[in-house]
Amino acid sequence: MVFYPGSDAGVRRGRTTGTYDGGPNTATTMTPAFLLVAFCAAMAAIATARLAVDDERDPVDVGVVLIVVGSTSLSLLWMSLTESWTTTIGRSVLASVGSVLVVAGTVLLFRYLTPPPEYPS
Numbered sequence: 001m002v003f004y005p006g007s008d009a010g011v012r013r014g015r016t017t018g019t020y021d022g023g024p025n026t027a028t029t030m031t032p033a034f035l036l037v038a039f040c041a042a043m044a045a046i047a048t049a050r051l052a053v054d055d056e057r058d059p060v061d062v063g064v065v066l067i068v069v070g071s072t073s074l075s076l077l078w079m080s081l082t083e084s085w086t087t088t089i090g091r092s093v094l095a096s097v098g099s100v101l102v103v104a105g106t107v108l109l110f111r112y113l114t115p116p117p118e119y120p121s
Helices: 032-055 061-081 088-112
Strands: none
Touching: 032 061, 061 088
């Protein structure tokens, strides 16, 4: 296909307006879902490492780790939905695992969290 200055031959209309090669726009960009998954994965790694290194583990710390890992799974679900990576079964597994981890972590957090001591005035 030959392009002449000023003509719009070869310009695709619709989602890929502005591509002159006749093919789809294949520029790779980081989506907000990818950035969220990367952030959650980093936080999950930090929380898990702190739990593994800590000598005195309590249920509140375990609950926080479960919440962070569960939210990582749910953000991975969001990314797989936006990128169409997984099948329905894979999405169901991600949603189930993420939801169960977040609920279990929340139960541990609220069950074993003690109120701060009241100081006399």
